[in-house]
Amino acid sequence: MNKEELIRRIDEYPPCNEQEERDRKQILSWICSREDAFSRENELAHMTASAWVVNRDRSKVLMVYHNIYNSWSWLGGHADGETDLLSVAMREVKEEAGITRLQPVSEDIFSLEILTVDGHEKKGRYVPCHLHMNVTYLLEADDREGVSVKEDENSGVGWFSPEDALRASTEPWFVDRIYSKLIRKVESL
Numbered sequence: 001m002n003k004e005e006l007i008r009r010i011d012e013y014p015p016c017n018e019q020e021e022r023d024r025k026q027i028l029s030w031i032c033s034r035e036d037a038f039s040r041e042n043e044l045a046h047m048t049a050s051a052w053v054v055n056r057d058r059s060k061v062l063m064v065y066h067n068i069y070n071s072w073s074w075l076g077g078h079a080d081g082e083t084d085l086l087s088v089a090m091r092e093v094k095e096e097a098g099i100t101r102l103q104p105v106s107e108d109i110f111s112l113e114i115l116t117v118d119g120h121e122k123k124g125r126y127v128p129c130h131l132h133m134n135v136t137y138l139l140e141a142d143d144r145e146g147v148s149v150k151e152d153e154n155s156g157v158g159w160f161s162p163e164d165a166l167r168a169s170t171e172p173w174f175v176d177r178i179y180s181k182l183i184r185k186v187e188s189l
Contacts, residue, residue, distance in 0.1 A: 001084040003038075007031055010135070013109045016185065019177060023114045027133045037133070038079040045114075045131035049085035050076030051093045052110060052136055052182045053102070055143035058189070061165045062141060064096050064149075065156030068120050072156070072168035074179070076134070089137045097157045098148030102141045110185065111136035113178055123152075138186070162186075 001009075010028055015021040036042040052074055053062035063072045077092040079085060086107055093099050115132040147157040160168055162183040169175050 001086070003031070003083045006083050006085065006135075009109055010112065013112060015112070017181065019181075020112050024112050026114055027112060027135075030133050038081050038083060040078050040080060043128055043130055045133055047079040047085065048076055048115070048132040048134045049079060049088035049092065050074050050111075050134055050136040051089040051139045052186070053093055053097075053099075053139045053141050054105070054186060055159065056140060058186055059161065060143050060159040061162055061183075062093070062097060062099070062143075062147075063158060063160055063165055063168060064154040066154055067152075068122070069171060071170040071174075072158075072160070072165070073171065073174065074136075074182075076136075085135045086137050089135075090139065093139060093141070096150045096153055098150075099141045099145060101145055102139055105138040105140050105189075107137075109135055110138040111178075111182060115178075136182070 013024060015024055030045060031037045038047045040046045064075055066073045075093045075096045076089055079088055082088050086104060090102055093102055113134050115134050117130050117132055119129045120127055143159045149155060149157055166175050166179055169179060
């Protein structure tokens, strides 16, 4: 997917709440005004893709214990110049959890959000506070497939019931604003 197609899809995305509506406008403005919007070389903000990974009957959610955030969280990563964010989300799930049998429930955007990232060390280098202009996709995987840790990013991978996923995360804003929203959206499918 090229940049223009992604812009069209974000523009046509029907926000489910005020957070998505306001973040959608900011994400569109960012992509349209910045040549480096998809590169983490832009230390103020850059595009990312996340995956809300569910099993076939939607009774479980795949989470990783993220080393930087010290919390169970969803999977995803930086666009690093790529504009096909569904492809980015799928690649990140495969890399972060070792999942090989993965498919999108839909190729449509599932959620939009702007995420704050605190300053941290990564590979011996300080990364300043910044924003992730994030596009989320709903993916499906087989919860019987073996998973594996990606030691430089996470220290645990596991399937949780939606309720247990909320309890496992130690990031209140994500629990209240993002993960709860994603769970509600899955339940409404």
